[in-house]
Amino acid sequence: MNRLFNRLFLVAITISLLLFVALWQWLQLNHEFSRNQIQQSLHQELAEHMAHINPLLSQGITSDAALKEAFHDFMLLGPSFEIYTLDPNGKVIAYDAKEEKIKNHRVDIRIIQQFLAGQNLPILGTDPRSKNTQKIFSASKLINGDGLHSGYLYVIIGGEDYDSWQALINAKNQPKIWGATIGFWGIFALLLFVMLLRYFTRPIHKLAHDLNALKSIPMTENLTLPERYRGSLEISQLSQHINHLLQEIQLQQQQVKRQQQAKHDFLLHLSHDLKTPLTALLGYIDTWLILPAAERDEALIQYAANSGQTLQQLLAQLLELAALENGQIHAQLQRVELADLLSHVAQTFAPRAKKLGVKLNFTNIKSTQILTDPQLMRRILNNLIDNALRYTPSGGEITIFTQQELTNGQYQQWLAVKDTGSGMHQHEVEALRQLSLSQTAVQQDKLTFDNNQALPQLGVGLAIVRQLLGLLKCKIEVQSQPGVGSEFKIELVMQS
Known part of the structure; x- marks a missing residue:
């Protein structure tokens, strides 16, 4: 995972998956919102028309026994509608379904009032056939012969049968949708990976090219990398560090050359210091040897001994200097x-x-x-x-x-x-x-x-x-x- 290729590939795949999940979720929510808005807008006055055309509902009758036949006729509109009558407090009174299917026997009246007040659609209300689900609906007030509010006509748009058929169709089409989506996002991830790879590696290619070009430049010249790596902060910093190291190397090389020259001059100077007493030593000894025994002067030997002592002292000092330079003396x-x-x-x-x-x-x-x-x-x-x-x-x-x-x-x-x-x-x-x-x-x-x-x-x-x-x-x-x-x-x- 430390390789740049693997890291870039992992980043591209992760970003693609996150974008895919986010976009898919957004599309689903947006599709559901738009569908509910259209459906509820088309059937906004459905409950009012149904209450108007039915003689019982138009008289404000909400009893279950009186409305069974009317509900049966209304269900001819299609299985996607579920019809209920409610009392003024939202209690479910009449419905065309088996008793065991009713999970909620009370509908939230505040949601119905928001609908009747004309607030922005879609508005989701209580689904009597589910405890956790809310659905779009149409509602109308029921007024009896005395002009009193006797309850509500409550119509669920897209009922239980509608949901069943929709789930069946979605299950059939889901593999195709997922296949097309995964294919699209696979291509997108590949393109994203290629673009990221090109973007991230471009400064590296430039840096490698510039470093390769430095091979042909002598160390005596000013070796620096060009300032053209602004596309990546890390590469730019790396180039600055390399330039700093190159400058340090050049300074050290110059210092080494000066030290070599200084040592060369020192050795020449030292050779002169050593040569003088050594020449004197050999000269006095040679003079003493070539003279006849009767003419040999002891002073020559003394001079030779003095030269030897001087030579010995220089050698001792040279050893001491070497020990100092090697850090052996503290x-x-x-x-x-x-x-x-x-x-x-x-x-x-x-x-x-x-x-x-x-x-x-x-x-x-x-x-x-x-x-x-x-x-x-x-x-x-x-x-x-x-x-x-x-x-x-x-x-x-x-x-x-x-x-x-x-x-x-x-x-x-x-x-x-x-x-x-x-x-x-x-x-x-x-x-x-x-x-x-x-x-x-x-x-x-x-x-x-x-x-x-x-x-x-x-x-x-x-x-x-x-x-x-x-x-x-x-x-x-x-x-x-x-x-x-x-x-x-x-x-x-x-x-x-």
Whole structure:
């Protein structure tokens, strides 16, 4: 029953049957009404004429014994008439029938008075031979010799014999009528079904044709269905949903292409980062091997070891970035003392900074609690400070400090990492400034960026920072100028 053909067929048959029953009932009632109206109109004055021509009735006599012979003569009019005399209260007095046939011995006088008052025909009155049936009639007042109202002459039009013959004829003709009617309504139902099928399936055919035409259009073009399905609300809504899905698919395809291009650029950038320490490592080792044993300098081995450590660090960062992108790392927010967190970072980088001749300052650090994941925050700071040490020359300075700013009537706490290194280019700065936390991204623990352009590459370290900030739902502000230095400011979530 879920198939469209079956549903349409069922609807057509149901509608046809309902229309057939309603029309048949209306025709029957209308035919009976018209027949009664014609019959009663033709015989409206029948009772009056009968009372006038009969000497007994004309004298107002209503007794059964006196009128038996008169009733017998009146029945010569035909078996379709039944004649009764009534007293002024409607009680049946005389009739030409067996006693057992009389079921009602009183006729409703109000109906007779309506008839005599000339109200619109047909008017149905009491049938003395039936308790539940009403029939059309003719009636006349009977006036005796003293001018007094002695009763009524009451004539049923279409009596019991008439009904019997009519039922017999109807039973004979009924199969023909029903056969012709069913045949007509069968043809009507078939035509209705064809019209409904054509009407309901026309938008579906159009939709199928338009969808088939989309196969030949490249996905790079604007794929939309034409707005020509107004004949059906459901199909029109379906076309709108399909258009919405097509737009989503195109946007996702464009996003996938941008991501593929970004990954391609990232891999090129990464290959350069990996190639530099690997080349240095192999170069120092090759130099050490080709030198005579007496001339081999241990510094070459140390340089090679440093290059190996750099290569190892890049590979570790690459694995960490892959874990972040795969959603394998989650933030576990808790209360953390900021001073303790920075003290651990200082202990980690102080020896390296001293060896490189870079001054590492932790100034204006307030003792306060923040809401963060200490492990992830340390990774962020480690990457920022490591990046600063890598690009800050000997004699330079790296400063880590906190500051408070008033924005829109509320204080914001920031943690800044500022260096005097080589700085960043503008396109790299914009890559971090484009970092935004939309509502969807926050719910999914992911970051969203401007989809209209590919992100410039930031290096593995800053790429990790970008992902970790997304997990912690922290904002970052970057100020940098080539040859001057960079400043990274991270907004802290304070623990109230």
